Amino acid sequence: MSSYIPPFATGNVSALPAVTGTMTTTAYISDPTTPSFSEDVSWITGYMFIHQQSHPSWRYAYILWLAILFVFLIFAVLHLTGRRGGVVGAYWSKWSLRRRTFRKRHSLAVARRTGLPHKQPTALPSNSQMLALTILVAATAMLCFLGPDYIDPNVKAWDFSSRALHAKANFKRGVIDQGALMSFRPQYTIGKTWWTMGNRTGIAAFALLPLCILFALKAPPFAIFALPFMIQLHFDKLVRLHRWTGRLIWLVSTLHAVFWVIQLAKDRRVGVGSLAISYVGIYERFIFACVSYFALTLLLLMSLRPIRDKHYDVFYNCHIALVPIFIIFAALHHPPIWGWCWVALALWIGERIWRLTWYVYVNGYLTRVRAPPAASPMYGSSKLEEEEQWEMGGMRYADPEAQVSRSLLDKGSPGSPPEFNRRMSSGFGALVSSPVTERPLNSTAPRSKYLPPPGFAHMTIMPGRTVRVRILTPGFISWAPGQHFLVRVPCLGNNTHPFTVASICDEQAPTDGGRLIEMLIRAKKGWTKRLWDEVASLLKHELAMPEMEDLPKGYEAPKHGVIMQTRVDGAFGSSIRARWGSYSTVVIAAGGSGVSFGISVLQYVCMCIAGRDGKYLGGKPGGWGQKGFKTDRVRFVWIVREFSHVQWCANALRNCINLVGEDALEVNIFVTNFKPTTPAVMVDPPKEAPKQSTDSLAPPTPFFKHGRNPSTTSVDSMASGMDDHSPIVETNYYNGEKGGPQAEGELGHEEHILDYTNFDGDDDTEMPGEEALNNKIRKEGKMRRAKTRRLAQSGGLRPPADRGGHAYNRTSTYGSDRIGSGSGPLPTSPLAEGQAEGQRFSSLGGGMGPMDDEATPTPTIYSSDSTVNDRKPAHTRPPSTHAPSFMSEWETKVAGDKKGKDDADAKGDKGGDGKKKPRGADDGKDLPLDVDEDDARDMKVVSEFCRPGKPKMDRILEEEVERATGSIVVGCCGPTSLNALLRKSIAKNISPARIRAGDLRGSIAFVSEEFEY
Incomplete structure (x- = not known):
């Protein structure tokens, strides 16, 4: 009795197993057979089905994720227990912290001759990140090429014995049912061929997708790595891993396509003689693959640094549009393992919905802006009602009980009046009391600063072409020192931009000033320059806000600066994981506008030293006099x-x-x-x-x-x-x-x-x-x-x-x-x-x-020195009452310098024909300081x-x-x-x-x- 040998459409005929009676020899067939089909679509469909990987061959993707989970769990345990120190940790830190920078000799002189602006030297990643990237690339290479590509489908996925890796060919006897394509798949282990390597690299690309998405997510709980019980690293520390994982996915996908092109260019359809690659255009999964690969390639090109830096808005919008296209068409390209794609897409969409929900709440889209407190000096009013004042040591203070009852408790903050009445036993944490009421003085909240209406930002210009932005959100939001927000100013566009917070979220503050988001935004190019130009233009034309926006009822315009509608998304940033109070000394080093990070950390540490509990300041629990707090x-x-x-x-x-x-x-x-x-x-x-x-x-x-x-x-x-x-x-x-x-x-x-x-x-x-x-x-x-x-x-x-x-x-x-x-x-x-x-x-x-x-x-x-005079219409900025004595010596000189330039324009806003000039980008060119x-x-x-x-x-x-x-x-x-x-x-x-x-x-x-x- 002899076995039936099906007709070959592809493969090497000489590779057929020799048949003797009912037993096959130990010969292998590198390319499986494909039954004859009269229709082209049926043939190419059968061809691709037979060339799929076996289920045990997916073991490499599972191994990759087990290794990832193991590494991150180890680091999570070290982070939670605080056991990353010791002698071994010291040796690791001495090596891993270093970061190399380099600059070609005389490059500064060349830049100066060519008129180019100053640029920082080229820098490599830190040693620890270079090690992480090296491990990621090495792990991906092993995932793609180490071990046999195709595992015998009759072997268990976790069976690594030699029998499993060297299984014998085992064809079924009898006439083959042309509809049972499963039996045409190899029933043995294959080492390396073009199509098996193509399949394996494709599985690797799919397995890396969820990891790439997880590195990119910003908001917990979907950003798993940012969870407190994990390593608590946010996107700011994982962005380089995200970029390189994306590049690896593109590289592996390119290898997947190249290997398959080689295989398809070799195989011919028996009886017809045409190459298998000629059928690519009629196979829908090939079309899905081309769409997905094109989207991925465009994503990669748009993320290159020159484009990302110069055209950030284009890069961001392309990312949002192309990510779901790439993932969906990749899933449709190969449904047997599309679970990896759907997990990645679910994480991405889930985080977007989560952030959108939080964004709507924080920015008050579903609530009306409340009227300001009737006698709050923080909203422009200068007089406190008599019953809302108390005096001590010759100074007057806002009564905390009145402020708490209408501000703090209404928002459901964890703070409460008993917290304010708590007296610290040690000197720096002592609360100064009055016979009537008590309030904590150990706070760094700004004194008598104008608070903008909820949903608006108060913006003032500062030296160094810097805009100080103070934002008050309609919904309560907390942040840790050193974190950042994504900021959107509707009058400048719909895209968001990240900026570090230079203030502290004081959840126990008796007024809304404790949750004022303050940022320092220095003008560069692009969006920051547009912001500077807009603020300067409004100030030059004595406008308090953009003409298309309206001041909410009951609120007044500021005497200094302007206000604009502003939206925020966040807070984000890995600085939340820092345990500042666990160290005896805190050294803060800042350069230039990096002081935003430094000043927020400084305020937090000082308030904790003064006796405040860090858990009410956005950080870790603890303060002076409490267990575990060591900073002095x-x-x-x-x-x-x-x-x-x-x-x-x-x-x-x-x-x-x-x-x-x-x-x-x-x-x-x-x-x-x-x-x-x-x-x-x-x-x-x-x-x-x-x-x-x-x-x-x-x-x-x-x-x-x-x-x-x-x-x-x-x-x-x-x-x-x-x-x-x-x-x-x-x-x-x-x-x-x-x-x-x-x-x-x-x-x-x-x-x-x-x-x-x-x-x-x-x-x-x-x-x-x-x-x-x-x-x-x-x-x-x-x-x-x-x-x-x-x-x-x-x-x-x-x-x-x-x-x-x-x-x-x-x-x-x-x-x-x-x-x-x-x-x-x-x-x-x-x-x-x-x-x-x-x-x-x-x-x-x-x-x-x-x-x-x-x-x-x-x-x-x-204090009550912010007198608000009779004001012009809402869009007009009221003039400053008087010049500070600190500025009196140089203000005359500034006016004189400007006078010569403004003689032709009587008030600085009229042209030669006496008509008012339109607001433009050059309005801030000669704008003087307003301190x-x-x-x-x-x-x-x-x-x-x-x-x-x-x-x-x-x-x-x-x-x-x-x-x-x-x-x-x-x-x-x-x-x-x-x-x-x-x-x-x-x-x-x-x-x-x-x-x-x-x-x-x-x-x-x-x-x-x-x-x-």
Whole structure:
């Protein structure tokens, strides 16, 4: 009896198994047979069905996901238990933190000759991310090629024995039923052929799809990796893995297509003689594959950095449109394993619906905007009703019970009046009480700041072409320090853009000011420039808001700035996983506009040190006096380009200093844009000239873009020395070439003055009045430091006490230059401390204006100085009542500079024909600064901490390691160069030997707001 051999349409006839009686030999057939069909569609359908992978062959996709789950569960356990330290962790951190940057020699000179704007050096990912990417690529390669491609369908999926991998050919006997195509599939294991490799790479691409989507999702619970009980990494840390997973999917899909094209080009249809590839156009699954591959390729091209950076809106919209097209057609291309596609699509759609629902709630689409509280100073009203005021120490405060009852409790916040009545036992956490009511003063909420209507943003212009945005959402929303929101301004378009929050969500605040989202948006190109142009145009034409928008009933327009409808989506960001209170010392380093991240973390840590519980501030539970809270010192280092840029966060810095004192908080602000000059051109010489340095040669004049004259920079020779020579500051970083870079910096390549302050694209065009403000802040700071030194030398200053009433015995970084370097106890309450601080600065800054005699208010005081005059129509911005005394010395000069340009235009908004000019993008070109009283007062105080030069981060970190009583955490946000430099310094100061000896000062954690980890 003999077996029936079916007719071959494809394959190698010589590969037929030899038939002897009823038994087959051990020969293999690399290409399975296809029965003869008269119809072309039936033939190609049967051909593709027979060439499918067996179910056991899917084992590789399952192995990949088991490995992924195992790795992430291990890291989740380490994250939840906090056991990532130790000696082994220290060795790992020393290697994994480092990030290499490189720049071609003389590239800065070439860029300067060609007029190109400053760019950061090229940077590689951190070592840890490079390792993760290497593992991802290696795992994908093994998934595609390691082991046999086709597994015997009669073998169990998890049977890895040699019998399973080397099964014998086993054809059925008898006449083959032409309809039973299943029996035509190989019943044995196949190693490598074109079609098996094509199938296996296709399965790999499908298996990687859910992983790629998970890396891209932003909102838990669909963003599984961002869940608190997982590794709690958000999209900001996983974006590079998302991009490379997408590229791997495209690469594997391309291999899948190439392998199959080769196979189809080899096979011929017996009896017809045509190549199998000629039937591609009539097979619908091939058509689905082409559509899916085209969408994937377009996705890849649109995500390339040049297109993504220059045309972000196009990239984003293409992503939204092409992702579902790619996934759906990929699923239709091969239904047997389309489950991977549907899981990925369900995650993507589910997260979109979840975010849309949250977006609708937060932005109040389903609710009406409530009328403002009748007597709230935060919404523009200046007078508090008598029953809503209480007095203490000569200052008036908003009554917390009235505010809580109508604001906090109505929103269902976790805070409650009993929380406010809770008294902390230790000094910094003490709550100041009144016979009638109590309120916590340990908060950094802005004083007497205008609150926009819910759903609107209050926008003001600031130096450095920066827009300060304060948003109040209709729905309650919380965020962790250092997180970011996606912001949409309807009058500028429908796309959203990410910006870091520079404020803290205080869920226990008695007013809506505790949940004010504040952002600092610096003009670059694209959307940020359009925002700047729109705000500047409205201000120039004295409009309070865009003409197409209406002010809600009961709300008033601001005296300073404008308001616009604004929508937010979030909060997002991996900084939520940081345990700031688990370290004895927190070091915060920021560069340029990266201070948004730094100032929010600073406020959070200071409020926790002052006794607040972090769980009500968007972070982890814990505060001073609570179990597990260890932080007793914060150091804030900010590298900024101009003195005037300190306005960005002067209010928050001053509040933090008032809140915890200068022993728990040390503030260092370094201004890099300065030109040391000779003593002959001193603007404000001291009574006693400082000793001359042995290096008396002044560096050459630096070059600044936009045609700024270095001779008019904001720092003179005395400022360049900062009144004394500090070991942590470097001032001589200009070489002999005009505008030339430093020959070679700490990162191993030539550096530029802007490397540590400017992100790519930052606009340094100077605003009218900005230079005068630079000089004013520099002079004020120099005078305050000089008086502080004199007062310290006379024994008039006393150092702050610790929380137990004992003075810290620590040496200041600047010696007597730092305030509080004498001896004596610190006031035990924030209110008393605020009053003492006000008196101290009043004594130091006499003669600078009427504000010198005013006591410095504590961070939570709501003053009644925001008088609202009779207003113009809603779209018209009311004029400022009077110029702050801080600005009086330079305001005349600004007006004079502008007068010559505006003589032809009487009011700056009329053309030669007397008609009103239309609003345009150039309206902000000559717009002068508009600084309100609060900002002016805050800048006066903070000016004492501003010094010219570039910090020596190694030295600063070494100092903090020696001062610390335990482990240290460093938070960083800044340009690429600053991030790489700080990573290098941290790796250098991590000491496994110290940890082995029980000294936790050798352990340094790193938290950054960037794409690296």
